[in-house]
Amino acid sequence: xxxxxxxxxxxMLVVALVLSILMFLLYNLLPANRAYTDAKADMQxxxxxxxxxxxxxxxEIFNERYHEYQKRYGTDTKNMAVRYLxxxxxxxxxxxxxxxxxxxxxxxxxxxxxxxxxxxxxxxxNTMKINIIAMILGLGITIPLxxxxxxxxxxxxxxxxxxxxxxxxxxxxxxxxxxxxxxFCSLLGWxxxxxxxxxxxxxxxxxxxxxxxKYLALPLITMTFCSLGGMTRYVRAxxxxxxxxxCIRTARAKGVREKTVIxxxxxxNALIPIVTQALGWFxxxxxxxxxxxxxxxxxxxxxLMIGALNTRxxxxxxxxxxxxxxxxxxxxxxxxxxxxxxxPRVRVNK
Amino acid sequence: MKETKKRSGWxxxxxxxxxxxxxxxxxxxAVEEIVSPMKQIVRGFFERKLAVIAxxxxxxxxxxxxxxxxxxxxxxxxxxxxxxQNISPGFKMMSVPSELSKDIRMIDGYGKFSIGLSNAGKxxxxxxxxxxxxxxxxxxxxxAVQNHKIAYVAAGIDHAIAIDEEGHVYGWGATKRGxxxxxxxxxxxxxxxxxxxxxLANGTETVDVANIKKVACGYQITAILMNDGSLYxxxxxxxxxxxxxxxxxxxxxxxxxxxxxIVGVTTAQNGVYTGKRGLFDKLKxxxxxxxxxxxxxxxxxxxxxxxxxxxNVCGELDDGSIFFxxxxxxxxxxxxxxxxxxxxxxLEAGTYHYVGLTSEGRVLCWGGNTLSQTDVPSDxxxxxKLYCGAFQTYAVxxxxxxxxxxxxxxYLFGTDKYGADIFQRIIKGGKMTxxxxxxAVIISSIIGVIVGVVSGYFGGKVDMILMRITEIFAxxxxxxxxxxxxALMSQMNISENSKIFLLMVIxxxxxxxxxxxxxxxxxxxxxxxEYVTAAKAMGVxxxxxxxxxxxxxxxxxxxxxxxxxxxxxxxTESSLSYLGFxxxxxxxxxxxxxxxxxxxxxxxxxxxxxxxxxxFLAVTCICINIIGDTLRDVIDPKSxxxx
Numbered sequence: 001x002x003x004x005x006x007x008x009x010x011x012m013l014v015v016a017l018v019l020s021i022l023m024f025l026l027y028n029l030l031p032a033n034r035a036y037t038d039a040k041a042d043m044q045x046x047x048x049x050x051x052x053x054x055x056x057x058x059x060e061i062f063n064e065r066y067h068e069y070q071k072r073y074g075t076d077t078k079n080m081a082v083r084y085l086x087x088x089x090x091x092x093x094x095x096x097x098x099x100x101x102x103x104x105x106x107x108x109x110x111x112x113x114x115x116x117x118x119x120x121x122x123x124x125x126n127t128m129k130i131n132i133i134a135m136i137l138g139l140g141i142t143i144p145l146x147x148x149x150x151x152x153x154x155x156x157x158x159x160x161x162x163x164x165x166x167x168x169x170x171x172x173x174x175x176x177x178x179x180x181x182x183x184f185c186s187l188l189g190w191x192x193x194x195x196x197x198x199x200x201x202x203x204x205x206x207x208x209x210x211x212x213x214k215y216l217a218l219p220l221i222t223m224t225f226c227s228l229g230g231m232t233r234y235v236r237a238x239x240x241x242x243x244x245x246x247c248i249r250t251a252r253a254k255g256v257r258e259k260t261v262i263x264x265x266x267x268x269n270a271l272i273p274i275v276t277q278a279l280g281w282f283x284x285x286x287x288x289x290x291x292x293x294x295x296x297x298x299x300x301x302x303x304l305m306i307g308a309l310n311t312r313x314x315x316x317x318x319x320x321x322x323x324x325x326x327x328x329x330x331x332x333x334x335x336x337x338x339x340x341x342x343x344p345r346v347r348v349n350k
Numbered sequence: 351m352k353e354t355k356k357r358s359g360w361x362x363x364x365x366x367x368x369x370x371x372x373x374x375x376x377x378x379x380a381v382e383e384i385v386s387p388m389k390q391i392v393r394g395f396f397e398r399k400l401a402v403i404a405x406x407x408x409x410x411x412x413x414x415x416x417x418x419x420x421x422x423x424x425x426x427x428x429x430x431x432x433x434x435q436n437i438s439p440g441f442k443m444m445s446v447p448s449e450l451s452k453d454i455r456m457i458d459g460y461g462k463f464s465i466g467l468s469n470a471g472k473x474x475x476x477x478x479x480x481x482x483x484x485x486x487x488x489x490x491x492x493x494a495v496q497n498h499k500i501a502y503v504a505a506g507i508d509h510a511i512a513i514d515e516e517g518h519v520y521g522w523g524a525t526k527r528g529x530x531x532x533x534x535x536x537x538x539x540x541x542x543x544x545x546x547x548x549x550l551a552n553g554t555e556t557v558d559v560a561n562i563k564k565v566a567c568g569y570q571i572t573a574i575l576m577n578d579g580s581l582y583x584x585x586x587x588x589x590x591x592x593x594x595x596x597x598x599x600x601x602x603x604x605x606x607x608x609x610x611x612i613v614g615v616t617t618a619q620n621g622v623y624t625g626k627r628g629l630f631d632k633l634k635x636x637x638x639x640x641x642x643x644x645x646x647x648x649x650x651x652x653x654x655x656x657x658x659x660x661x662n663v664c665g666e667l668d669d670g671s672i673f674f675x676x677x678x679x680x681x682x683x684x685x686x687x688x689x690x691x692x693x694x695x696x697l698e699a700g701t702y703h704y705v706g707l708t709s710e711g712r713v714l715c716w717g718g719n720t721l722s723q724t725d726v727p728s729d730x731x732x733x734x735k736l737y738c739g740a741f742q743t744y745a746v747x748x749x750x751x752x753x754x755x756x757x758x759x760x761y762l763f764g765t766d767k768y769g770a771d772i773f774q775r776i777i778k779g780g781k782m783t784x785x786x787x788x789x790a791v792i793i794s795s796i797i798g799v800i801v802g803v804v805s806g807y808f809g810g811k812v813d814m815i816l817m818r819i820t821e822i823f824a825x826x827x828x829x830x831x832x833x834x835x836x837a838l839m840s841q842m843n844i845s846e847n848s849k850i851f852l853l854m855v856i857x858x859x860x861x862x863x864x865x866x867x868x869x870x871x872x873x874x875x876x877x878x879x880e881y882v883t884a885a886k887a888m889g890v891x892x893x894x895x896x897x898x899x900x901x902x903x904x905x906x907x908x909x910x911x912x913x914x915x916x917x918x919x920x921x922t923e924s925s926l927s928y929l930g931f932x933x934x935x936x937x938x939x940x941x942x943x944x945x946x947x948x949x950x951x952x953x954x955x956x957x958x959x960x961x962x963x964x965x966f967l968a969v970t971c972i973c974i975n976i977i978g979d980t981l982r983d984v985i986d987p988k989s990x991x992x993x
Binding site: 011014015018019026029166167169170171172173174175177178179181182185186193194290291294295305306309312317320321324325327328329332 | 818821822824825826827829830831833834835837838841917921924925928929931941944947948949950953954957960964967968971972974975976979
């Protein structure tokens, strides 16, 4: 097992390395030159002191500023390998210092005028909060529903649920959102259509929680609804598979009570694929609500990312992207290891 | 019947063998029918009602989306129309009330609704009369108007004006921009509003009805022209920059409104009067002809009357010929030629089209034809009067009866916030969405199949490397990455078409990993089969074994994956476009058509702008998923039939 885990971690590191190089090259394709814009901005602010100087002197000052900024941003060389290593923090910059990702320098958000880490903090907490709640709600509904459907296979209820779930997972999230806003905000008027708290208020304690809950209710309902389809079908399929195992027939032949057969014998066998699926879902807690955040105006990672893309805040985008990549890589690693733990065949096969 | 067949069949059985008949005679000899796997799949598929319905719906959708554009030659992507924004679905734009159609005095229209007046003095309103945002219903005609005998009516974009026989002026509809309410000069809105005279607004003053020459409404503006050349004019001066030149004018013989300018003819009759130098002063003899300075063009001839579309003005000269001034309009149907000695006795203008009645009784129509305004019916005998709405024309005979009407009936699914027909955009957008989905799926399948087969068949190092590459692509979080790539793409300096092609490539390149894994697993199982060993023994090239022997055996599984991936790609494209990163306006896709609606006001008030598009997108995806799921069930021999 240990060897298997080490092998998987090794693979993961290689994949992460390749992806980071890929990302870095992609971002350097962009026609943005930050040193140039900053130097130009400096020239604007120095307008008064520059008055009376000739064009050549101005050009000289500009060049000086430009080179200074290039050094600071590590773009004073055309060599991509050097730039990449500087960004990671494995190669000294123009001042002879190692200052990259490995040293904890994640960059600076130009739009928010803060370091990227500070910018990301609040949205990350929000995203995690709503995703975790939605996941708990989702699992709480889908697992009982899936089990019920598998034990009542082919009955009217099951067929109905099958049709509803196929509609559920075929609908794009944004259409579900629009329909839900229409039902709950326009027709019933129960919830506010967007935002995170009543504007202009500064509640504390219980009122704050209630206020927040009122605003988060609709996004949470929508997210839960969107996730029902896929998971219910998955649980149902896994349960049907495990209910057709020989051991179940044996258990029934022995006269074990039907409840015990379903919840103890069959459910445990079905758990392996369900757990891996749920783990994959768990990975989504950092990024799964991109669409919802944008529609319901929730200050989360997805909204931050769309905002950064629209304002071309590149330091922020590349960091978010790397973050998503690493989260999903770690997720795959965890899934593989869990799979290896519960199912020894996997280890042997690979 | 069967008996006779059996008896007469002995000869056939003697010479041609009769195994089939024998089996029929003797059930114990019956053999199970042997069906090829493909046939089995097809048969299994058509046994399921839901799947067949889904398939039929999907095929209909395809036909609609790919053949539909052939039937809309006048459609273009960037079409916008200010006067037709947010119109609700329905075909009521031209539905003249039957009571009115036998007794027409006048009909007018500027935007979404038309107003009609009968000789009995009764006012009728039809068209898209309700504005959900302001909650104003134009069809709620004020009681004062209903109770009085009306002599003149006129309709603007969001207001209507009626004058009764005693000369009282009534207005209803929107009021915010001084359409008919009086503003004292110190009120805040007054700076860009020319107010209606106070006496007219509160009914203490009247207009001399017998001397009214023309009542006209433009975009939130109204003008009453008297026979003596004086003018009452009021309304929104912001949309008509030359309005101040007309206030207090006393020498006019005709007036009309384009979208942004007031045009008139003064008693000098020496051209189109706008009050501004350089505006509408270069005349042409055809819509697209060479523009000549007005004095030179007229050469002593006089302008008799004018009719204005949104950008172009047509006028009639005293020698019977017509001239044009202003920008070209729409598709520029050429002006039909007049016979020798023929003259226009009526000349009217809609938003983009002109219609004229000649002295020979012919009705001629030309100008913009985007909403079939100029498709004149063939039989219009007896027409003596023509009335123009915005995109409609009504022909009336000397009995004041409606002869015929033509033009825009309305919109099946309504219009969007730019005034474009949603139904046409759904068809065009569906074509785009489905094309993108299909090509993306083809790209992803080609990559997925090649990687899967090579990796599964050859194994070893190749397999190791290819599977690591697959892992890299699988580790990329899909939506964020696609977002970033399309954001990058939008900043590159490339044409819209290549952007769309790149979008397909991005979608394809990001979705192949699942298929590659499935194919690899299938090939791994298949390469242990006897037929592979046989092929190897015969010395068939390994490449051919992999792609010509093994691949056809797993094609059904690829088919399932292809179907389901098609739905996924369509959804992803829609999501990207919805967020504004895929295909962007003006090109329609089902995703970006929903782009503008994510706020509660539009969702509630302009429901038609999202309901229909959502239904099309949802139904297509649901059908594809049902077909894919059914195929999977049918193909998998282990799957339970009742599942």
